[in-house]
Amino acid sequence: MEKEKAKTATTTSLPAKNRKVYVPKVDIYETGQSMVLIVDMPGVDEKSVDVTLDRNVLSIHGRVEPEAFEGYSLAYTEYGTGDFQRAFTVSDEIDREKIEAVMKNGVLKITLHKAEQAKARKIAITAG
Amino acid sequence: MLPNIWQIDPFRELMRLRNEMNRLFSGFSYPFEEVYPLVNIWMNEEGAIVTAELPGINMDKLDISILNDTVTISGSREDEEKKVEDNYHRKERMVGKFSRTLQLPFKINGDKVEARYERGILKLILPREEAEKPKKITIKSN
Numbered sequence: 001m002e003k004e005k006a007k008t009a010t011t012t013s014l015p016a017k018n019r020k021v022y023v024p025k026v027d028i029y030e031t032g033q034s035m036v037l038i039v040d041m042p043g044v045d046e047k048s049v050d051v052t053l054d055r056n057v058l059s060i061h062g063r064v065e066p067e068a069f070e071g072y073s074l075a076y077t078e079y080g081t082g083d084f085q086r087a088f089t090v091s092d093e094i095d096r097e098k099i100e101a102v103m104k105n106g107v108l109k110i111t112l113h114k115a116e117q118a119k120a121r122k123i124a125i126t127a128g
Numbered sequence: 129m130l131p132n133i134w135q136i137d138p139f140r141e142l143m144r145l146r147n148e149m150n151r152l153f154s155g156f157s158y159p160f161e162e163v164y165p166l167v168n169i170w171m172n173e174e175g176a177i178v179t180a181e182l183p184g185i186n187m188d189k190l191d192i193s194i195l196n197d198t199v200t201i202s203g204s205r206e207d208e209e210k211k212v213e214d215n216y217h218r219k220e221r222m223v224g225k226f227s228r229t230l231q232l233p234f235k236i237n238g239d240k241v242e243a244r245y246e247r248g249i250l251k252l253i254l255p256r257e258e259a260e261k262p263k264k265i266t267i268k269s270n
Binding site: 025027028030031035038040041042043044045067069071072074075076077078079104105106107 | 163166167168169170171172174176177179181182183184185207215216217218219220221222245247248249
């Protein structure tokens with residue numbers, strides 16, 4: 001009994017790093033000039049999200065504050081609260097200097113512009 | 129020695145194919161959840177707090193209604209910038225209409241309900257009807 005108590009005490013006092021991590025849902029679509037990623041991260045705002053591009057891996061990490069309401073106890077639960085993390089491999093045809101990320105209402109939108117040489121070009125055909 | 133390619137077990141191949149197909153189609157069931165939005169419910173004697181995961185919702189498209197002991201959250205979520213020529217590589221996010229009704233174990237005081245929408249999470253504070261609040265009974269001793 002004593003042992004068990006000590007065990008739970010250490011788990012609760014562990015740093016926030018020991019939190020659950022969820023994979024956010026994404027939509028990815030391509031337009032003529034860009035690739036767009038839309039990521040659902042409820043509970044995350046612009047200050048608690050990190051987007052990094054390391055070589056050709058685009059990583060997204062969103063931190064979520066645990067939910068708690070003073071004087072209330074959790075009676076029923078369907079979704080868990082934890083951080084969001086997901087990584088994508090991007091092609092070399094992306095302009096690394098022109099990546100835009102906007103966060104609104106728990107939705108992150110990342111726009112990756114295609115590099116000049118990767119854009120489709122129309123080839124003029126001359127009569128021979 | 130030549131690799132023994134002719135001795136493939138046909139049954140095993142079929143199983144492999146079936147697994148591959150399952151894996152392929154499992155992705156399709158992913159975006160369409162039957163229950164949307166997902167909620168957490170917090171309670172005390174004064175009432176309840178319902179939180180719902182609703183990222184990227186236009187507030188004008190969200191409707192909350194209270195009837196006796198039930199609360200209904202309904203609305204729709206749309207792709208804002210969807211163009212016909214856009215090519216989807218991945219589509220996991222829920223799009224479309226949703227409606228969810230929750231029944232609480234008490235009558236809700238509809239006039240005092242508060243709703244807040246922040247960071248894609250809807251928070252509803254649902255106070256209990258005054259007359260329904262638990263009464264403390266004093267025990268007399270003789």
